[in-house]
Amino acid sequence: MKDPFDRSTEESGEKCGKVIDKPLVLIGLMGVGKTTVGRRLAKKLNLPFVDADEEIEKAADLKIAEIFERFGEDYFRDGERRVIARLMEEDRQVIATGGGAFMNDETRELILSKATAIWLDADIDILVNRVSRRDTRPLLKNGDPETILRDLAAKRNPVYAMAHHHVTGNDAPHDLTVNNIIKALRK
Ligand SMILES: Nc1ncnc2c1ncn2[C@@H]1O[C@H](COP(=O)(O)OP(=O)(O)O)[C@@H](O)[C@H]1O
Ligand SMILES: O=C(O)C1=C[C@@H](OP(=O)(O)O)[C@@H](O)[C@H](O)C1
Numbered sequence: 001m002k003d004p005f006d007r008s009t010e011e012s013g014e015k016c017g018k019v020i021d022k023p024l025v026l027i028g029l030m031g032v033g034k035t036t037v038g039r040r041l042a043k044k045l046n047l048p049f050v051d052a053d054e055e056i057e058k059a060a061d062l063k064i065a066e067i068f069e070r071f072g073e074d075y076f077r078d079g080e081r082r083v084i085a086r087l088m089e090e091d092r093q094v095i096a097t098g099g100g101a102f103m104n105d106e107t108r109e110l111i112l113s114k115a116t117a118i119w120l121d122a123d124i125d126i127l128v129n130r131v132s133r134r135d136t137r138p139l140l141k142n143g144d145p146e147t148i149l150r151d152l153a154a155k156r157n158p159v160y161a162m163a164h165h166h167v168t169g170n171d172a173p174h175d176l177t178v179n180n181i182i183k184a185l186r187k
């Protein structure tokens, strides 16, 4: 039998359904590429793509930065937990989470039990370079982004390591990272 992952995009959703019967959830630090790589992974596997941050923005009718400013981080985290719980009800889709989602105990347990979690990773220098191009991330506004990202990595990496798969993206082209994720999923 042919490897289902090698089929054309058109066919692969059907065929991968046999292999991918749970949501694929991308986790990892800000700027690592969860949103952009996740979208391409979904396209390649012919699965729907959902960005949890976008869902939160739609639900609140506010940008992430505005939610943080007006209601605070705890309010955002609660909305994030509820949105991800809803997304876990769907079987086959690719979900990009915001970098802090997996740190919430309830959210993490839900993801680990209902989905396949993929930790997308990259060197901090690369992340600093990327996130400095946009200032939409509220957690990076109150200090030096490099220091903040290093502190977050120290706290979060041991937790991210609980994911089912660990893929290092670094500066690899998006499509190569997508292929590396698919390879990891096959194992
Ligand atoms: N090789 C690469 N892999 C992933 N993202 C990259 C890469 N090169 C540049 N980027 C850029 O990094 C930025 C952050 O990506 P994004 O998907 O928003 O990350 P996240 O959702 O993890 O915060 C985007 O502008 C993306 O295009
Ligand atoms: O790491 C975090 O705590 C956050 C990451 C962001 O998403 P990305 O990881 O997609 O940038 C967004 O959810 C929010 O700004 C908080």
Ligand SMILES: [Mg+2]
Residues within 6 Å of the ligand: 034, 035, 036, 053, 096, 097, 098
């Ligand atoms: Mg994102």
